[in-house]
Amino acid sequence: MRETINGGHCPGLDSGAVGATGLQEAVAARDVMQRVSSYLRVIGHEVLEVQENELYQITDASNQFGADLFVSIHCNAASSSAAQGTETYCYSLGGQGEKLARCIQNQIVNSLGTVDRGVKTANFYVLRNTDCPAVLVEMAFISNPDDEKLLADAGKRDEFARAIARGITDYLQ
Ligand SMILES: [Zn+2]
Numbered sequence: 001m002r003e004t005i006n007g008g009h010c011p012g013l014d015s016g017a018v019g020a021t022g023l024q025e026a027v028a029a030r031d032v033m034q035r036v037s038s039y040l041r042v043i044g045h046e047v048l049e050v051q052e053n054e055l056y057q058i059t060d061a062s063n064q065f066g067a068d069l070f071v072s073i074h075c076n077a078a079s080s081s082a083a084q085g086t087e088t089y090c091y092s093l094g095g096q097g098e099k100l101a102r103c104i105q106n107q108i109v110n111s112l113g114t115v116d117r118g119v120k121t122a123n124f125y126v127l128r129n130t131d132c133p134a135v136l137v138e139m140a141f142i143s144n145p146d147d148e149k150l151l152a153d154a155g156k157r158d159e160f161a162r163a164i165a166r167g168i169t170d171y172l173q
Pocket of ligand 1 (some may be wrong): 008009016017025074075
């Protein structure tokens with residue numbers, strides 16, 4: 001089994017959203033990407049880790065790799081600091097992308113106890129231009145103080161990573 005794991009944004013070039021404490025989305029996403037990838041490798045999967053500023057470089061690399069699944073990892077942000085929780089995006093409902101999104105969403109919400117904002121659809125570049133089932137996970141809101149605490153904590157990032165890896169294996173069963 002081959003997976004592409006993409007950390008959203010790109011440290012040094014595009015920080016993504018930044019929390020009140022200065023935590024950068026790109027940095028948290030990179031850490032979780034690396035952790036998810038190592039959990040999948042342990043169980044014998046081949047993983048492409050990719051984090052690039054240019055979105056076409058991400059999808060080209062994934063398609064060239066021949067990924068069976070694509071997971072992009074992000075942190076959410078909103079103008080209201082009250083918004084919090086986890087949501088997972090797929091390109092359209094009714095297919096394998098939705099199934100993968102539900103497996104990952106359930107694992108994160110159940111293990112981290114984040115607010116369940118559900119599975120949603122979006123016309124995101126990385127979902128539209130990948131040749132395999134693809135999802136984008138918004139782990140938690142970096143703009144919410146409680147969620148940012150989770151994202152800033154290495155132990156919690158490891159829980160997010162394990163939940164995402166379990167979501168992938170749930171999907172494959
Ligand atoms: Zn993002």
